[in-house]
Amino acid sequence: MDQLMLLKPARDYLEEIFKYRSAFIAMGEPMDGTGSLYRMPDPNDWLQQVEDLSRPETTPENWVVTSQYICVRPYDNRLVGMIQLRHFLNEFLELYGGHIEFSVLPEDRGKGYATWMLKNTLRYARDLALDRVILACDANNAAAVRVIEKNGGVPLDTVVEPDYDTELRRFTITL
Numbered sequence: 001m002d003q004l005m006l007l008k009p010a011r012d013y014l015e016e017i018f019k020y021r022s023a024f025i026a027m028g029e030p031m032d033g034t035g036s037l038y039r040m041p042d043p044n045d046w047l048q049q050v051e052d053l054s055r056p057e058t059t060p061e062n063w064v065v066t067s068q069y070i071c072v073r074p075y076d077n078r079l080v081g082m083i084q085l086r087h088f089l090n091e092f093l094e095l096y097g098g099h100i101e102f103s104v105l106p107e108d109r110g111k112g113y114a115t116w117m118l119k120n121t122l123r124y125a126r127d128l129a130l131d132r133v134i135l136a137c138d139a140n141n142a143a144a145v146r147v148i149e150k151n152g153g154v155p156l157d158t159v160v161e162p163d164y165d166t167e168l169r170r171f172t173i174t175l
């Protein structure tokens with residue numbers, strides 16, 4: 001598989017972040033693992049939010065501290081994926097969001113990138129002294145289910161997300 005790196009988002013990647021957002025909008029797909037990027041056409045605003053959410057003292061009330069990573073492929077410096085790790089869960093996230101969400105650029109799917117990103121983000125979850133993480137994904141999303149299972153995901157249950165009336169499968173991964 002191609003060599004990849006997980007990095008904290010930085011200004012050097014503003015253009016790549018913009019392109020990533022545009023690719024998902026063009027496909028009409030949700031940008032899982034990117035926080036509020038879909039609502040932020042200016043990547044500078046997104047970088048500021050990522051920074052704010054990285055520390056308890058700047059995390060808004062009712063939000064949770066979150067580590068955001070971008071996945072960069074060194075040989076062409078392309079941003080090929082995004083993944084975020086919530087440090088803890090509130091009641092809603094416990095059921096419908098989970099600790100970790102991720103996505104891969106449409107043109108780069110099926111290359112093992114999401115599997116690699118999740119595996120490496122689990123290391124950061126261990127560093128936070130979490131003993132397990134919860135992941136939730138659309139029950140019809142076979143690729144996401146496979147990525148979670150390949151990283152040791154064990155099914156917990158199926159729930160219905162109230163806002164979108166979507167069936168979600170929940171998994172747990174012991175760290």
Ligand SMILES: CC(C)(COP(=O)(O)OP(=O)(O)OC[C@H]1O[C@@H](n2cnc3c(N)ncnc32)[C@H](O)[C@@H]1OP(=O)(O)O)[C@@H](O)C(=O)NCCC(=O)NCCS
Pocket residue numbers: 029030031032100101102103104105108109110111112113114115116136137138141142143144146147
């Ligand atoms: C889900 C997603 C992240 C997968 O990314 P990816 O880089 O293509 O994933 P990988 O290449 O690491 O692995 C995909 C696995 O799913 C399998 N897969 C892909 N499409 C599939 C399908 N329709 N049915 C069954 N399995 C499928 C692949 O064969 C592969 O498994 P394998 O290695 O055993 O062959 C990507 O499709 C995506 O960004 N989707 C939109 C956002 C999303 O749904 N995120 C998940 C919510 S947390």
